[in-house]
Structure formats: structure tokens, C-alpha cells
Amino acid sequence: MDSKPEPNVSRRQFLRDGARAAALTGLGGLLGVVAGRATAKGAVWQIDPQKCVRCGNCATNCVLEQSAVKCVHSFAICGYCQLCTGYFDPEPNDLNTGAENCLCPTSAIKRTFVEDPYYEYTIDEQLCIGCAKCVEGCNRFGNGSLFLQVRHDRCVNCNECAISKVCAGDAFRRVPADQPYLLKTTIHGT
Amino acid sequence: MRPEVRSPKSEVQSATAGLWSGLVWMLGPLLFFAFLSSIAIAEQRFPPPEFESGHQLPVTTTPAARALFFQYLDVVVLAVCLGVSSWLVFKRRSRNGVMALSIFSLVYFGFWRKGCVCAIGSVQNVALAVFDREYAVPVGVVAFFVLPLVFALFAGRTFCAGVCPHGALQDLVLLKPLKVPLWLEQGLSVLPYIYLGAGVLFAATGSAFIICQYDPFVPIFRMSGRTLMVLSGVALLLLGVFVGRPYCRFLCPYGALLKLGATVAKWRVRVTPDYCTQCRLCEASCPFGAMREPATGGASPQALTGDRRRLALLLALLPVLIAGGGWLGWRFGPVASKLNPTVSLAEQFVRAQGTALKFGALSPDELALERARQTPQEILTEAGRIRERFVAAATIFGMWVGLVIGVKLISLSLRRKRTDYEPDRGDCFACARCFEYCPNELVRRGMMPAANLQPAKALNE
Numbered sequence: 001m002d003s004k005p006e007p008n009v010s011r012r013q014f015l016r017d018g019a020r021a022a023a024l025t026g027l028g029g030l031l032g033v034v035a036g037r038a039t040a041k042g043a044v045w046q047i048d049p050q051k052c053v054r055c056g057n058c059a060t061n062c063v064l065e066q067s068a069v070k071c072v073h074s075f076a077i078c079g080y081c082q083l084c085t086g087y088f089d090p091e092p093n094d095l096n097t098g099a100e101n102c103l104c105p106t107s108a109i110k111r112t113f114v115e116d117p118y119y120e121y122t123i124d125e126q127l128c129i130g131c132a133k134c135v136e137g138c139n140r141f142g143n144g145s146l147f148l149q150v151r152h153d154r155c156v157n158c159n160e161c162a163i164s165k166v167c168a169g170d171a172f173r174r175v176p177a178d179q180p181y182l183l184k185t186t187i188h189g190t
Numbered sequence: 191m192r193p194e195v196r197s198p199k200s201e202v203q204s205a206t207a208g209l210w211s212g213l214v215w216m217l218g219p220l221l222f223f224a225f226l227s228s229i230a231i232a233e234q235r236f237p238p239p240e241f242e243s244g245h246q247l248p249v250t251t252t253p254a255a256r257a258l259f260f261q262y263l264d265v266v267v268l269a270v271c272l273g274v275s276s277w278l279v280f281k282r283r284s285r286n287g288v289m290a291l292s293i294f295s296l297v298y299f300g301f302w303r304k305g306c307v308c309a310i311g312s313v314q315n316v317a318l319a320v321f322d323r324e325y326a327v328p329v330g331v332v333a334f335f336v337l338p339l340v341f342a343l344f345a346g347r348t349f350c351a352g353v354c355p356h357g358a359l360q361d362l363v364l365l366k367p368l369k370v371p372l373w374l375e376q377g378l379s380v381l382p383y384i385y386l387g388a389g390v391l392f393a394a395t396g397s398a399f400i401i402c403q404y405d406p407f408v409p410i411f412r413m414s415g416r417t418l419m420v421l422s423g424v425a426l427l428l429l430g431v432f433v434g435r436p437y438c439r440f441l442c443p444y445g446a447l448l449k450l451g452a453t454v455a456k457w458r459v460r461v462t463p464d465y466c467t468q469c470r471l472c473e474a475s476c477p478f479g480a481m482r483e484p485a486t487g488g489a490s491p492q493a494l495t496g497d498r499r500r501l502a503l504l505l506a507l508l509p510v511l512i513a514g515g516g517w518l519g520w521r522f523g524p525v526a527s528k529l530n531p532t533v534s535l536a537e538q539f540v541r542a543q544g545t546a547l548k549f550g551a552l553s554p555d556e557l558a559l560e561r562a563r564q565t566p567q568e569i570l571t572e573a574g575r576i577r578e579r580f581v582a583a584a585t586i587f588g589m590w591v592g593l594v595i596g597v598k599l600i601s602l603s604l605r606r607k608r609t610d611y612e613p614d615r616g617d618c619f620a621c622a623r624c625f626e627y628c629p630n631e632l633v634r635r636g637m638m639p640a641a642n643l644q645p646a647k648a649l650n651e
Contacts (some may be wrong), residue, residue: 019454020343027339031332034319039326044255053245056477065414075247076295115243143234153253156304156412159311159331160399168558170531174326180255186234 042177045161049147049184053169054139058148059131061163068155069130069148069163071108071123074184077145080118081100086138086146087111087121102132125151145182152180211591214322220545260332264299264307268334268353271295272341275348279459280623283631291352292361300355305408309334309349310356310444311401314393321394325428338444342451346459349448350438351620356407357438360430361621368432375479376602379617380438383594386443391587395580434477438619449616459613459620462630466610467643472627473611480617481624487607497603502598511592519588523581530580536573539566581623 009017047058047069058069085093087109092101097111106126112120123146130148138146164172175182271291278287299308312335319327338349350357370378389401395600404425409415427437438445461472461481473481529534538555552560576581613624625631632638 016454020456023343023451023454024340027336027343030316030320034316034327034332037323037326038329040329040333042255042258042261042328042330043326053554053557054555057554063409063412072250074250076238077234078238079234080239081236091457115241116246118241118245120240120245120248125519132648141235143236143238151253152255153299155255156306157256158306158402159308159315160402162403162416164533165403166554168554170535172559177255177258177261181252181473183250183252186238 006029022151041174042150043174044150044157044177044180045155045164045172046150046175046180046182047148047167048171048173048182049149051169052135052148053171054132054136054148055168056131056133057166057168058163059129061166063158064154064156065164066128066154067163068150068152070125070128070151071130071132071134071146072149072151072183072185073123074145074147075119075120076186077141077143077184078121079145080114081119081142082117082119084111084119084121084138085141086134088137090137103137105131105133106128109134115133121146147184149181149183195524260309264303265330265333265337266553267298268309269337270352271336272349275352275620276341277352279348279620280457283463283622283625283634285626288352288620288622289362292358295353296355296358296362298355299353300359300407300411305355305405305411307331307334308356308408309338309354310442311399311405313444313447314389314399314401315392317390318396319503322396325396339447339451342448342455344456346452346457346615346618346620347445347448348620350445351622353437355411356442357619359407359410359434360427360435361619363427363430364434364477365431367434369474370433370479372479375439377600380594380598381440382446382449383444384457384591385441386446386475387587387594389443391583392529395527395530395576397527397580397585400522406437408501428605434479435619439478439617452618453616455615458615459618459622461613461624462609462628463625463634464630467629468611469629470611471629472624475624475627476613476618477623478617478619478621480613482606482608482612482614484610485606485608487605489605497605501600501603504596504603508593508596508600511596512589513592515588515590515592515595516585517588519586520581521592523584524577526584527577530573530576532569533573533577534579536569539569565603 006163059067062068087102087104088095089101089103094101097107099107102109106127106129108129110122110126112122114120132148135146135148138144161172271294275288275291278291279286285610299305307330311332315327315331316335318325319332338353341348352358385401389399392398392400404419406419406426408421409420410427414420426437462476468484473483475481528537535555542556629638629643633640633643
């Protein structure tokens with residue numbers, strides 16, 4: 001055995017080279033399969049407002065201290081109601097801005113008088129926690145102009161959105177990063 | 191009996207039908223267009239006002255997502271870091287350099303990018319993309335999956351050395367390395383492969399990204415997260431003070447892939463820059479248990495028969511292990527499939543069938559059932575289809591677990607021939623710690639006169 005000259009390539013080396021070539025080929029094949037389904041645009045998470053069941057999971061399940069999900073308002077749909085069911089408690093003592101009359105637990109909705117009998121409602125995103133209480137009220141008895149959206153100035157775009165795992169309505173989905181919102185619009189598209 | 195699951199929208203439509211019937215004729219084409227677009231809503235109970243004061247409607251703000259440019263910047267930084275890491279390990283042979291790179295990676299990929307996107311999780315995106323035609327995987331994520339693997343096939347685990355923020359974090363807290371007993375080390379080293387299989391199983395069936403969900407360090411990078419994961423991250427870091435890189439060695443599923451790649455790598459990390467003097471100074475230098483002693487490769491004639499018999503037994507055991515694992519996977523697949531959201535929704539629906547109507551506030555899951563836009567039949571059919579696929583995948587996963595354990599047992603009873611002290615190809619993280627233990631390296635760096643060394647020939651004679 002000892003008298004045998006050392007070959008240029010040992011058996012072990014040959015096997016290793018072969019395995020490496022096979023691994024590279026396999027990786028290339030995998031790339032080929034995946035390439036057809038890849039998107040150059042990137043993807044972000046968003047809530048489909050039509051599927052949202054207003055369960056309140058968004059407020060508590062985001063990995064961020066303050067959820068990246070906020071309530072947004074499509075003003076074109078809003079009826080500017082005086083008795084806004086997204087703003088007032090179902091049985092308010094009085095129709096004023098007193099906290100005991102309001103739905104929002106953080107008083108993130110600002111109510112401003114526009115003209116008789118119309119009031120405008122705007123969301124203060126610093127205060128909104130995405131609990132969907134107002135969304136529920138607005139959808140149940142109003143026009144549904146209030147709805148939840150992932151705000152991309154806050155979202156850290158986790159590979160697996162923690163809220164999407166517990167979303168009761170399965171409303172979370174990945175959308176192209178260049179069109180990151182699923183806003184409700186009127187039939188005129190405004 | 192619980193009423194059929196139906197959309198609240200249908201109630202709305204019937205209530206407002208009279209109001210709309212006239213308008214429908216006028217707005218017919220527009221309504222049809224709205225029907226095509228799922229986002230637009232047609233019915234408004236209260237018509238928006240026409241302001242006499244000329245009030246302008248505010249515009250709903252839409253803060254943009256992170257610019258696409260940054261996604262590609264991440265890939266470029268990754269590629270550059272991999273190159274720099276390989277250069278530092280193979281050319282410069284500099285531990286300080288690797289450490290500096292680790293700090294950079296920790297800051298960039300860890301604390302600035304908040305641990306997302308990462309190569310460890312990308313395995314799941316790729317697995318989902320292979321099995322789900324509708325899932326569009328971002329190109330950047332694919333690059334994060336492929337680049338470190340390609341580097342591993344040529345230069346070993348230089349990704350682990352100083353590019354991966356998880357590795358960097360653990361490497362930097364390692365203060366007092368203890369030696370893990372060999373039996374424990376070998377036993378735990380199968381876990382990454384099993385975790386990898388489980389991650390692919392749940393991702394490929396569209397159920398969950400468990401590798402991301404149970405990542406211990408991303409909550410630390412983000413400084414927020416689920417309590418359980420924050421605590422386990424802190425616990426792993428505390429353990430990491432004494433046990434070198436516990437996550438990398440005994441859990442990391444991507445590390446398992448890199449390890450496979452590194453075993454067939456073109457270039458390997460060597461302790462000595464030129465030749466080994468067998469001085470044994472590097473013997474205990476590796477805090478990760480990757481250093482291997484010289485071995486003759488042969489057994490004493492007495493032990494040979496026993497060794498051969500054991501190897502033959504293990505080879506015969508391998509198919510049994512695979513079959514047993516497959517059976518277990520098939521047996522427990524239906525239980526595990528409840529992690530899939532659709533399957534769990536269907537389960538709840540079936541459970542709710544028998545119970546009386548409930549009053550009071552509904553739980554989120556009950557809300558989902560009440561307001562689902564699918565009919566129960568659709569959900570049940572879909573859940574059945576997913577469960578079937580899941581059980582098949584779980585069977586394959588079980589076979590994989592059997593294979594991993596079997597191969598590990600076989601590899602333990604093989605003898606390897608080794609002439610020098612060398613780091614194990616697969617286990618070595620290329621952290622460059624052992625280099626400075628080698629007297630030859632000290633000579634190379636000019637920290638020791640060459641005359642102090644015996645030439646290699648003298649050693650062999």
C-alpha cells in the first residue's frame with residue numbers, strides 16, 4: 001500500500017468536488033424554480049378592509065410596542081354624521097366630546113364642526129392603538145369610512161407578521177411595496 | 191343550531207336594496223366596475239354631504255413603505271460583508287478584523303435592520319415559494335438565501351463568522367467558554383436538521399413561519415416582542431456567556447444547511463498558515479468544540495470485529511428509523527395541521543355546530559366564524575385539502591428526522607484519518623480564534639523569531 005504513488009486527486013477530494021458541483025447544480029435548479037415566482041418589487045403586509053372582522057387583535061399582537069396598525073379615514077365615504085356611531089358610545093349620555101360618551105379608549109378621534117349638521121372626524125395616529133372599536137361602530141351602523149390599515153412609516157415588515165397569524169378574518173396579505181395600501185374608495189374611485 | 195356563516199354585507203345590501211334600486215340603473219356600469227375592484231364599496235347608508243361652506247375634504251395620508259432601493263442595498267451589504275469576511279479569515283487571518291466585522295453586522299443587520307430580512311428565515315420564504323404558486327417571494331430574500339450558501343460551498347461558514355447578526359451577538363457575549371461534554375454536543379447537533387425540517391414543513395404547507403415566530407434574538411434587536419421570546423433570547427444570551435454560540439450550534443436551521451455546504455467546501459479553515467508542528471497549543475482553543483485531534487484512522491485488530499458489527503447494525507437500522515419516523519409523522523400530522531389557520535378555523539366551526547347560541551362579547555375566533563366571507567362548506571373543503579397535504583408533508587418530515595438520527599449514529603461509528611490538528615469542516619464557524627494559538631502563525635505575524643520553530647522535516651524524522 002505504501003509503495004503506491006500518491007494520486008493527484010485523492011478519492012476524498014474527488015467526492016468532495018463532486019458533492020460541491022451537485023450542490024451548486026441543486027441550488028441553481030432551486031433558483032430556477034423560484035425565479036419564476038419571484039418579484040423584484042418587494043412585498044409588505046396590508047389589511048384587506050373588506051375581510052377585516054374588527055376583532056381587536058391588531059392592537060395587541062404587533063411586535064411593536066405601539067401597533068403599526070392604525071385606523072384610517074376615507075373622508076370621501078364619510079357621511080359627516082352628527083351622531084357618528086364610530087365616535088359615540090352606543091348609548092351616549094350626551095352628544096359631546098366627553099370621554100364617557102366616546103368609543104375610542106384613547107380619544108384618538110377628533111371631532112370638529114364643519115357646518116350644520118356636519119362634523120368631521122380625524123384620527124390622531126399618535127394616540128390611535130388600532131383597536132378597531134370605532135371601525136366596528138362605523139361599519140355596523142355607518143358608511144364604513146373608518147377602517148384599519150398597516151401604516152408603513154411604523155411597520156418593520158416582519159417576514160411573518162405576528163398579527164397575520166392571529167388575524168381572525170384572515171385579512172392580512174402581502175401586497176406589492178409600491179402600492180402598499182388597500183384603501184376603501186367610493187364607487188367614483190375617490 | 192348556529193346560523194350559517196354569512197357575510198354582514200349581504201344584510202346591508204338587502205336593507206338598502208330599495209334605496210338603491212333606482213340608482214342601480216343609472217350607476218349600473220359603474221357598479222359593475224366597483225364589483226370588479228374588491229376595494230371599492232358601493233353602498234353608503236348616509237350620502238356624503240355637499241358642503242355649502244366650500245369645505246375641502248382632507249386627503250387620507252399614505253406613508254410610503256421602505257424604498258425599494260434599500261432592499262437592494264441590504265443585498266449589496268450582505269455580499270460585500272461575505273467577501274470581506276472570507277478575505278479576513280483566509281488572507282488576513284485576523285480575529286480582530288472578524289470581530290470588527292461582527293460589530294458592524296450586529297449594528298447593520300441586527301439593530302438597524304431589526305433582524306429582518308435575515309438568511310435564517312429566508313429558508314421558509316424559499317420553501318413557500320417552491321410549493322405555493324401564488325406566493326411571490328421578493329428577489330432580495332432569495333439573494334439572502336443563496337449568497338451565504340454559495341460562499342459556504344467555497345469558503346466554509348464565513349457567513350456565521352461575522353455577517354450573521356445572531357452569530358455576532360452570541361460571539362460577542364462569549365466571555366468564559368466551557369467545554370460541552372462530547373455526548374451532549376453530538377446529541378444536540380441533530381437538532382438544527384430537525385428544526386430545519388420542521389421549518390420547511392410548516393412553511394411549505396402555508397401554515398406558519400415557525401423559525402421567525404420562535405426567533406430568540408430578533409426581539410432583542412427590536413427591543414420589543416412577545417414576553418416568552420424576549421425571555422428566551424435573554425436566557426440564550428446568558429447561556430452564551432459560558433457556552434459558545436448555543437443557538438448557532440444546537441438550533442440554527444440555516445446553520446445546518448451551511449454546515450452541509452461547508453463539509454464539501456473548496457477551501458477550508460486551517461489553524462496553521464503552513465504546516466502543523468503538532469505542538470497541541472491549539473487543542474483547547476476552540477470555544478465551539480470544532481477542533482479535531484490527529485487520528486490514525488485504524489482500529490486495533492481486537493476492536494475491529496465489534497466495530498464492523500456495530501456499523502452493519504446501524505446501517506440496517508437506518509431504514510427502520512426512517513420508516514418509524516415516517517409513521518410517527520403520519521400519525522401526528524393531523525394534530526400538527528391545526529397550526530394552519532384554515533384548518534383551525536374549520537375545527538372551530540365543527541366544534542361550534544353543536545353548541546347553543548352564545549350571548550355577550552364574541553371572541554376574535556367567533557367573530558371570524560360569524561363574519562367569514564366564505565361559506566362553511568368552502569372552509570371545510572379547503573381545510574380537508576390542506577390537511578391531506580399536511581399529513582403527506584409531515585410523513586416526509588418524520589422520515590427526515592429518522593434519516594438525520596440514523597446518519598448521525600453511523601457517522602459516530604466511522605473512523606477518520608487525520609494527521610494534523612484541524613477544525614471540523616462543518617462545525618467550524620471560521621471565527622479565526624484558533625489562529626493566534628499556532629506558533630507558525632506567530633512567526634508569520636513577526637511576533638516570534640522563526641529560529642524557535644523546528645522545521646517540519648525534522649518532526650517527521
